[in-house]
Amino acid sequence: MEQITVEYLLQQKSFLQYCLQSDDAAVRQWEQYLQAHPEEAAVVHEAASIVRDSALYMQAETLKPAAVDRLRQSIQEEETVQPPVRKMLWKRIAVAAAIIGIIALVLFWMLPAKKAQQPIAARSKMVITAGDSSYNIPARKMLALQDGSFVLLDSGASIRIDPAFGTRERRVYLSGTAWFKAAKNSQHPFRVITGNIRTTALGTAFRVDASQGAASVQIELEEGKVAVERISSAGTELLATLMPSESIKVYQQQNRTTQKLPFAADRLQAWKAQEIIFNDAPVADVLSQLQVLYNQPILLEDTLLNGATFTGRFGHDSLSTVLDLLCFSLNKKYRTTADNKILIY
């Protein structure tokens, strides 16, 4: 057979389809051809790289304007989110983590689609830190993400929302301890990543990785279902699938085995309620946080009150104590309805 040329190849429709992987039959045809004619590999590769480069070039040109805008927004936001702090903070956390390890509490509910919460976070790339006294924010921080998910960050914990949050998946990076309640959205898996361990909520999707030099990550599941995986150069290894009330401690090192254990739900509830701070928070926000923290639907009869604000600080308090104080300051009362909801009237 005559030697083929780049010129010849570029005229074959099936060759273009092979390069762009747009037709399975064409792909098979040219793969077989390459196997039968290894001596033509150089020419085929040269032609293929021209086709692929051109295709990518045109794609790049289409994507460029939006990409430049996105980068501009990201770096401008970065400016407002304390850029120098970031590096120091991560270093410090890495040191602390090396000593004490990281415990990540990862919880996940199938939350019915909620009305849009006020988006506190998750515009694009940003760092939200809790418990660093130098920024004068409370030891703990409750965040509502734009997709309706909630994150309760323990003091000293830090979370980074991926710039592409919500486009294909909802990915966050965690250092320290946090509790998550992921809004249901099967199209965009919710993942928490910490080091090379990742936790993926199944159904609504959620991933957690824990690393930053930490030896281990602990994950406790309250409701729903999550998958815990270890990522390495060899691929992804499924460590465990957790069911409600199970916890697992996983190690960053490959050779350590992991073990599932039950955990006490009341201890977790105590942890969640150990410190709750509202500082001139709109009542609507206060109620949505209490609903999440105590897993209890709360209704407000007088919707005009949603705009009012509330300031208060609770530690290890029962829901009734919190409601007593809230209702006192709003000059309202509350009762449990027939269908087990709490109504503030």
Next chain:
Amino acid sequence: MAGPLLHTAQWVSFCEGDQTAFLQLYEAHYNLLFVWGGRWVKQDGEWIKDQLHDFFLYLWEHRSNLSRDINVRSYLLTAFKRHLIHGLSKNKLVMSPAETLDLPAQSDAGETELFTEQFGKVERAMQLLSPAQKEVVQLRYMQNMSLQEIANHKKASLRTVYNLMHRALVHLKTELLKKNFFYLW
């Protein structure tokens, strides 16, 4: 290729925190790095797009640690390749390891030279096309549409589409034939 000296000046401004210079660098190298990324990963363009964004954000955050006396283009090519490979092997986590920045640029010099040359050819060929011609080529070959389908899509006559395509192919052939490549489109 528009002067490397120009980019060096922009690079230095960027290291000093100039956002405009930084975005200009991004824009100027976007296509180059995007196509280059396609050489190293099988993932689709969306993935490369996200990686490129992350890579530049990383550069921005670490601008004060970057060396100023470099060949901007080779540096970006080599560093982005490392970024991709690292991202693939370790699923790229919160912070890139410092070695992404400390890489010796000369080690991959041959490879990046060759690529830059080939990319130049593709770029010159593409720049000969008007936006309308480019769109037609894209629909025809990237999306496998027939000329009639393109005409319907663009609400144009078949004749118009045919002319656009014909002129586009003439341009591309002319440019690529110079380098002994006959180009189909």
